[in-house]
Amino acid sequence: MAPRTPNGRDTEGKLQLILRHAAQIFAAQGYASTSIRDISRATGLPLSSLYYYFESKQKLLYLIQIHAFTSILEELERRLNVTTEPLERLSVFIRNHILYFLTHPAEMKVLAHEEDALEEPFKRQVAAIKRRYYGLARGIFEELSRQGRTNGLNARIAVLSLYGMMNWVYKWHNPKVDPRAEELAETMARIFLHGVLNERDRQSERWEAERPALEKAGSSD
Amino acid sequence: MAPRTPNGRDTEGKLQLILRHAAQIFAAQGYASTSIRDISRATGLPLSSLYYYFESKQKLLYLIQIHAFTSILEELERRLNVTTEPLERLSVFIRNHILYFLTHPAEMKVLAHEEDALEEPFKRQVAAIKRRYYGLARGIFEELSRQGRTNGLNARIAVLSLYGMMNWVYKWHNPKVDPRAEELAETMARIFLHGVLNERDRQSERWEAERPALEKAGSSD
DNA sequence: TGCTTAGTCGAACGTTCGTTCGGAAACTTT
């Protein structure tokens, strides 16, 4: 925490500070309409000093996106280890996503909104980690399908729909009015996993983490 | 169609041509990173000539957004007139949205992606029509709730989730791989209205427009 | 103490931006 690096000037901490401020401004104004001078103003650092910490505006966006994606993926993989039950795993996925979204709104907005702003050296790398993230959810969904527990929907469409439902949150979530992460995650999990309509046996289902793993009882489960 | 306006120069048609090209470029590069010169290049019209048709870049974006929103809303209100059954109406809403989305991908991307790019004289007006659109879906959902046919979810969250699911489509839909509008709309209607899990009576449900109106069986009507 | 390296920063670079202006050209009305 203190500047205990060889040099007593905490260079790494300053980069993080720049990244934090830059994420805020990118989120508020958009990448393309943010100037390096805006970031200079927000951080209090002179324009030219910024270029000691990152070599281009593109690289700055890249650093923000990679950092956010790496964090959310690490956290997710940690949490997914608690169970192999696909229903629970999907629920964990949703909760993890929403939780990260609401605790890091600026970073997540940049991730969701500035997908195409990166150009080719960087674009590829962010696309790779994104594919890994997407593939994780899709894998879980397909496992669920293999067990005959879905209604046979196209996995790609289903998972991308879920993804959209969650990623759109940055456009409307208002902490003053809307539920916190836990409740929001549970609501979306219900919509996605179960649906909105009154069904006969919906009441019996629970996807909480506390719930003991499903017993296989017959047919498909 | 022919230039039968008082002047034989088809000014209105030229504006439409500019709007079409501009929507394409805004969709491809983003509003902020598109220059008027880009639009000049795409339309073949000289830079300064463009300003005869719109008075500022902001106004250009405004014209595109208002036009798209007005079209989709008009079409929707027309289609909603066929039934008062809330389940069918929600289904019509979803189908209309997706259909417009996939037949006007550029306009819809601009609508979904450049929400915050407009500034104050224009922002308010687009926000107003957007609120009307959102309110329509929410009204239908609440009617459904009043009839006791939902599982009691927060209407705001539910409708915004649906909205997100549909609006995210522009980020991933690939005509070469993904289903056409009708099928996509039905899939999303199923996810939203019904859910993804195997339930006992899911098979009996249909939300097609052809289906005769539900008979009231009890509860609220 | 001096030498080297890491970090700072004012000033300026070339380019691109949105927009304007004034007059030329095209068409309509008398």
Place this chain on the structure above:
DNA sequence: AAAGTTTCCGAACGAACGTTCGACTAAGCA
């Protein structure tokens, strides 16, 4: 044919952009 109106457009405006440069100060090491 003259007058009036609408449409067109080359050239230029000041402002803002991302990035660079080179001189500077402060820290770490001998």
